[in-house]
Amino acid sequence: MSEEMKQDPGFGSSLALLDALGIGPVWVRRELAVEEIAAEQVQHQAAPALEAAAPDPAITSATPPPVPVNVVAPVARSAPAASPASPQAPAMPRRAAPVEEEGGPPSWLDEMDFAAAMEPVLIPEGDEDEEVPAVDPVIARIKTMDFPQLQQQVAGCRRCGLCEGRKNTVFGVGDEKARWLFIGEGPGRNEDQQGEPFVGPAGKLLDNMLLAMGVKRGANAYIANIVKCRPTDDNGRDRPPSPQEVASCLPYLQRQIELIQPTVLVALGKTAALSLLGLDPATPVSRLRGSVHRYQDLPLVVTYHPAYLLRTLNDKSKAWADLCLALSTYQAQAN
Structure with missing residues (x-):
């Protein structure tokens, strides 16, 4: 609003008439305190004209009071007509809008609770009672060991109950940079006594299988087991290792694989x-044969x-077919 409009003699009476009819200005710009004082002076000068131009009291009693200068009247907006049967919500108290200053909230937030709008959203945290699985410090150290350190760690391992009945741990044998890695179940009686995997009749058969492939024990081949100690039953006979025993000993083999980096397992x-492969214990070997699987x-x-x-001598031909598959896989990897 310019100063010329404010000095117009008819401006005061027009403003008073509009305020008396309840249709005063729908927007009053809130600036500094100097402009507010000037507005009050204009309203004071227009008071006589307002009294002279006042309409019938019966009309003015039904009209709302004039809007104060320091309060922003909301802009009228069209709203859907409410159903006569629906109850009307009580009017919420108006909150004075914050003064717009440099760096402060913009004036379009004068109808909002600015403090509530800026209140940070709280993200619910997890259950305080939920347990976080602890990292096994032994496994963490195993992941950093070289071959001599790993072999020494296996020799003194007591991570499961198999250590109580062993004579020797069976770490593994062969070329530490081999392209072929053969992995068995666990040591038997002969292996437990000698501390080397696949000795005795089963070891001789494995050596013959390797020779048929053009591979020799200790030359471009490494032989290891899933567990490093002999599993036995109550009668002292060999048995498969339990899942708990496998879980305790498997980190050693995993580290061996990382150090060797073979071409084919x-x-x-x-x-x-x-x-x-982390499969169900009920999975038969016959279902796994004839395919190339992946381990890391x-x-x-x-x-x-x-x-x-x-x-089971009749299955030797099937085993030879498996070794031929391994040979073709090795040649494909080498090329």
Whole structure:
């Protein structure tokens, strides 16, 4: 609003008439205190004209009081007509809008609770009683060990109950940079006594299988087991390791695989295959044969354990088919 309009003699009477009729200005700009004082002076000068131009009291009694200068009247907006049967919500108290200053909230928030609008949203946290699984410090150290450190750690391992009945731990044997890694179940009686995997009749059969592939024990081949100690039953006979025993010992084999970085893995028997692939214990070896599986991006071929082949001679031809699959996989990886 300019100063010329304010000095117009008819401005005061027009403003008073509009206020008396309840249709005063729908928007009054809130500036500094100097403009508010000037507005009050204009209203004081227009008081006589307002009294002279006042309409009938019966009309003015039905009209709302004039809007104060320091309160912003909301702009009239069209709203859908309410149903006569629907109750009308009580009017909420108006809150004076904050003065618009540099860096403050904009004037379009004068109809909002600015403090509530800026209140941070609280994100619910998890259950305080929820337990976070702890990291096994032994496994963390295993992941950083080299071959001599790892072998020393296995020799003194007591992570499961198999350590109580062992004579020797069976770490593994062969070329530490081998391209072939053969993995069996666990040590038997002969292995427990000598501390080396696959000795005795089953070991001789494995050596013959390697020679048929053009591979020799200790040369470009490494032989290990899922567990490093001999599992036995109450009668002292060999048995498959339990899931708990496998879980306790598997980090050693995993570290061996990381250090060797073989080209192809060959799982000898059900326990080795299921432990490496993380499959259900009821999965038969016959379902896993004939396909190339993956263990941490390394190809893995499953075949029968040499001890099983000594008892089931008819399956030796199937084992040879598995080894041929491993050979073709190795050649594909090498090329």
